[in-house]
Amino acid sequence: MMQGRDTMDERPASIEERNLSKAESLLKSAGLIMPPVPEELIARFRERSSWCFSTRLLSVSPYNIKQYVQEALSGRVQDSLILARAGHGVNTYAMHYFLVHGPLQLFLQISWGGANMDSRQTTAEVNKCFRLVERLLESVGEGLRSGRLRPADRLTVVASNVYGGFWLAPTENGPTQTAAARWDGSARDPKIVLIEAIRWLTQTHTSVRPVIRISKSQYISGLQCRKLLWWMVHEPESPELAVGEELQVIFERGRRVGELARTCVPGGVLVGLPHHEVTHRLAATAQAIADKAPVVYEASFLEDGIFVAVDILQRRRDGFVMAEVKSTLDVKNDHIPDVAVQAHVVRRAGLTVKSAEVMHLNRECRYPDLSNLFVRENVTSVIRSAVRAVPKQAGELVSMLAGPLPEVKTGPHCTTPHACPFIERCWPPLPAHHVSSLYGIRKAKAEEFVADGYNTLFDLPRKFAASPAARRQIHSVRTGEMIVERDLRGALASLTPPIAFLDFETVNPAIPVWPGCRPYAQVPVQFSCHVLKADGVEHHAWLAEGPDDPREQFARALIAACAGVNTVLAYNAPFERQCIDGLIEALPHVEDDLVALSSRIRDLLPIVRDHVYHPDFGGSFSIKKVLPALVPGLGYDDLKIQDGRSAAAAIETLLLGADALTAAQQRSLRRDLLRYCERDTLGMVRLYERLLKLAGMGR
DNA sequence: TGTCCGATTCGAGGGCGATC
DNA sequence: GATCGCCCTCGAATCGGACA
Numbered sequence: 256m257m258q259g260r261d262t263m264d265e266r267p268a269s270i271e272e273r274n275l276s277k278a279e280s281l282l283k284s285a286g287l288i289m290p291p292v293p294e295e296l297i298a299r300f301r302e303r304s305s306w307c308f309s310t311r312l313l314s315v316s317p318y319n320i321k322q323y324v325q326e327a328l329s330g331r332v333q334d335s336l337i338l339a340r341a342g343h344g345v346n347t348y349a350m351h352y353f354l355v356h357g358p359l360q361l362f363l364q365i366s367w368g369g370a371n372m373d374s375r376q377t378t379a380e381v382n383k384c385f386r387l388v389e390r391l392l393e394s395v396g397e398g399l400r401s402g403r404l405r406p407a408d409r410l411t412v413v414a415s416n417v418y419g420g421f422w423l424a425p426t427e428n429g430p431t432q433t434a435a436a437r438w439d440g441s442a443r444d445p446k447i448v449l450i451e452a453i454r455w456l457t458q459t460h461t462s463v464r465p466v467i468r469i470s471k472s473q474y475i476s477g478l479q480c481r482k483l484l485w486w487m488v489h490e491p492e493s494p495e496l497a498v499g500e501e502l503q504v505i506f507e508r509g510r511r512v513g514e515l516a517r518t519c520v521p522g523g524v525l526v527g528l529p530h531h532e533v534t535h536r537l538a539a540t541a542q543a544i545a546d547k548a549p550v551v552y553e554a555s556f557l558e559d560g561i562f563v564a565v566d567i568l569q570r571r572r573d574g575f576v577m578a579e580v581k582s583t584l585d586v587k588n589d590h591i592p593d594v595a596v597q598a599h600v601v602r603r604a605g606l607t608v609k610s611a612e613v614m615h616l617n618r619e620c621r622y623p624d625l626s627n628l629f630v631r632e633n634v635t636s637v638i639r640s641a642v643r644a645v646p647k648q649a650g651e652l653v654s655m656l657a658g659p660l661p662e663v664k665t666g667p668h669c670t671t672p673h674a675c676p677f678i679e680r681c682w683p684p685l686p687a688h689h690v691s692s693l694y695g696i697r698k699a700k701a702e703e704f705v706a707d708g709y710n711t712l713f714d715l716p717r718k719f720a721a722s723p724a725a726r727r728q729i730h731s732v733r734t735g736e737m738i739v740e741r742d743l744r745g746a747l748a749s750l751t752p753p754i755a756f757l758d759f760e761t762v763n764p765a766i767p768v769w770p771g772c773r774p775y776a777q778v779p780v781q782f783s784c785h786v787l788k789a790d791g792v793e794h795h796a797w798l799a800e801g802p803d804d805p806r807e808q809f810a811r812a813l814i815a816a817c818a819g820v821n822t823v824l825a826y827n828a829p830f831e832r833q834c835i836d837g838l839i840e841a842l843p844h845v846e847d848d849l850v851a852l853s854s855r856i857r858d859l860l861p862i863v864r865d866h867v868y869h870p871d872f873g874g875s876f877s878i879k880k881v882l883p884a885l886v887p888g889l890g891y892d893d894l895k896i897q898d899g900r901s902a903a904a905a906i907e908t909l910l911l912g913a914d915a916l917t918a919a920q921q922r923s924l925r926r927d928l929l930r931y932c933e934r935d936t937l938g939m940v941r942l943y944e945r946l947l948k949l950a951g952m953g954r
Numbered sequence: 955t956g957t958c959c960g961a962t963t964c965g966a967g968g969g970c971g972a973t974c
Numbered sequence: 975g976a977t978c979g980c981c982c983t984c985g986a987a988t989c990g991g992a993c994a
Binding site for chain 2: 508582765774827829830
Binding site for chain 3: 694695696697698759760761762763777779825826827828829830831833834860875876877878898899900902903906
C-alpha cells in the first residue's frame with residue numbers, strides 16, 4: 256500500500272501529490288531515490304522548508320535524532336513521516352527519514368550534504384539505506400501476515416551513522432537488550448541495523464529461542480522458595496497468583512507513594528512505559544542516561560536474566576545514587592535483598608552505584624507539612640554481602656527455571672517472609688485441631704511437637720506447660736464440649752448497665768490527608784453502637800461522607816450515642832481506645848467528653864478468652880471465630896463485606912477515591928459498610944446475652 | 955500496611971554451693 | 975581464695991493475636 260513512484264492518473268495533481276512530486280524531484284536532482292511514503296500519510300505530507308518534508312510540525316531539527324527516538328519510545332507519537340536534510344555548520348549534515356507507521360518506528364540518519372563530504376559516496380550510501388527501508392517495510396507487512404508482528408507491537412529501528420544505531424524487537428529476546436546498550440554514540444553501520452531488523456521480521460517463530468528472564472520481585476520470591484518461583488514463571492495464569500482487591504489496594508498505595516517520592520527528587524525523566532514493554536523501557540533508560548538526565552525514575556535494566564526498575568536513579572558527579580521507595584515506616588529485613596539485586600544489576604549494566612538507599616515514609620511527618628514525608632536511609636554497607644551473593648543466586652535460579660519443577664521441602668520459608676500463595680499445593684490439609692492451632696503456641700514449639708509425633712491436640716502429652724486458655728482449649732477439644740469457667744459470672748457482673756456495644760471502622764492512609772495525621776495514622780470514620788437498656792436495644796450508626804476531615808463530626812456523634820451509658824463494651828478494646836486517644840489529640844476542645852467515654856470502655860475479648868472455650872473456636876478468640884460458635888446463625892457469610900480489612904479498603908475508596916465510583920456504586924458501598932459494622936455490634940449484643948445465659952444470669 | 959498488648963524467650967548478671 | 979557450674983531474677987527482644 257505504498258505510494259508508487261510512477262503516477263498513471265490523468266487527473267490534475269492534488270496539493271499532496273504536488274508535495275510528494277516536489278520531494279521526489281528534489282531528491283532526484285541530487286541523485287537520490289525517493290524512499291517509500293505510506294499511502295495513509297500522503298494526505299498530510301507537506302513541504303515545511305527547504306529540504307524538509309513532513310506530515311507533522313517539527314519543533315527541533317531532525318538532526319537531533321535522540322529527541323525523536325525518546326519521544327517515540329515514550330509512546331507519544333502518532334503515525335508520521337519526516338524526510339529532511341538537516342544539520343548545522345558547513346559539514347555536519349545528514350539525510351533523515353523518520354517513519355512511525357503501525358508497528359514500525361524507524362529513525363534513519365545518514366551523513367549527507369556536508370560541504371566536505373564525498374558526495375558520490377554518501378549519496379550511494381543513502382540510496383542503499385533507502386532500498387533497505389523498502390525491504391524493511393515489505394518485511395513488516397510479511398511479519399504482520401505471519402503473526403511475527405502484531406499490529407499493537409512496536410518494532411523500533413534506529414539507524415544512524417552519526418550517533419550509532421540499534422533495533423528493538425517487541426519480544427523479550429536477548430539480542431534486543433544487547434542492542435539497547437549500544438545507543439552510546441559508537442559507530443554502527445546503519446545498513447547492518449536495517450538488515451538485522453529485516454532478518455528478525457522474516458525469521459520463523461521456531462528459530463527464536465526463548466530466553467528466561469525474571470523480574471526483581473520474582474528473584475526475591477526465588478530466594479524464598481525455588482518452587483514458588485518456578486510456578487510464578489511457568490504458571491503465571493494460575494488462580495493462586497490472581498491479584499485480589501486487597502492486593503490491588505496495596506499496589507495502588509505503593510504506586511501513589513512512588514509518585515510522591517519522585518516529587519522529592521524533582522527534575523528527572525520518567526521511564527513510564529508499561530512494565531511488559533521491557534525492550535522499550537531499556538532503550539528509554541539508556542537514552543535518558545546517554546542524555547545525562549540528572550534523575551531517572553523507574554530506570555530499567557536487564558542483566559544476568561534479571562529485570563529491575565529502579566524507583567529513583569540520581570546522577571552524581573562520580574556515579575549514581577539509587578533509591579528504592581517503600582511505603583513502610585522503617586527499613587525492613589526483606590528490603591535488603593530487594594535493593595541488593597538492583598544494585599547488582601545496575602552495576603552490571605555498567606553504571607557506578609555510589610550508594611544505595613531505601614526511601615521510606617517518615618513517622619514524624621504531620622499533615623499538611625509533607626516536606627518531610629520521606630526518610631532516605633543509606634543501606635550501601637548493609638546490602639554489601641547480599642550484593643555479592645546475587646550473581647551465583649541469579650545463575651542458579653535461571654538455570655533452575657530451565658528445568659522441571661524442583662523438589663523443595665516444606666518449612667518456615669512457606670510463610671516467611673511472605674505467605675506463599677501456593678502453600679496448599681505443598682502442604683496437605685492439616686487435620687482438625689492440629690497442634691499448630693493451640694492458642695498462643697510458637698511456631699518452633701509446634702514444629703517440635705510434630706517432630707516428636709504429636710500431630711493433634713488429642714495426641715499431646717498430659718504434662719506440658721501451657722497457658723490457662725490453651726489448657727481449656729485442649730480439654731474442650733478432647734471432651735468435645737464447651738467449657739465455661741465459674742467466675743464468668745463475676746466478670747460479667749462487673750459490667751454495669753446500661754451497656755453500649757461499640758465498634759469502629761477506620762482508614763489509615765499511607766499518605767496522610769487530614770491535619771496532624773502522620774503516615775498510617777488510624778483515623779476512625781465509621782462507628783456502630785447498640786445500646787442495651789432495660790426496655791430494649793437502640794442502634795446508632797455514623798459513616799463519614801466525602802474527603803473532608805471527619806473527626807469532629809465523628810466525635811460528636813459518638814459522644815451523643817454513648818450518652819447515659821455506664822459501660823462501653825468493645826471487642827479488643829485497645830483498638831477503640833487508641834482511636835479515641837487520636838481524637839483527643841486532634842480535638843482538644845472535646846477532650847473531657849472523650850476521656851470520660853474512654854474511661855468507661857471495657858473489653859469483651861478477655862472475658863471470653865479467660866472463661867470460655869468452644870471446640871469450634873479453632874484456637875482463636877477473634878470475634879469472627881467466637882460469634883459463629885456461640886451464636887449460630889449470626890456469622891458474616893451473608894454480607895458483602897466480611898472483615899475489617901475489606902471494610903477499611905472500601906471506606907478509603909469511598910472517602911478518598913469516590914471519583915472512580917458511580918453514584919450507585921457509592922450508595923451500594925455505604926449500605927454494605929453500614930451493614931457490616933452493625934453486624935459487629937449486634938453480634939456483640941447477642942454474644943453478651945449468650946454469655947449471661949452460660950453464666951446462669953440470662954433470661 | 956500499621957498499632958497495641960500480653961506472653962514467652964533469651965541473655966546478662968548475681969548469688970550460692972561444690973570442688974580444687 | 976579462686977574457679978566453675980548451676981540456678982534464679984530481671985529487663986529487653988521477640989512472637990502471637992487482636993483490631994482496622
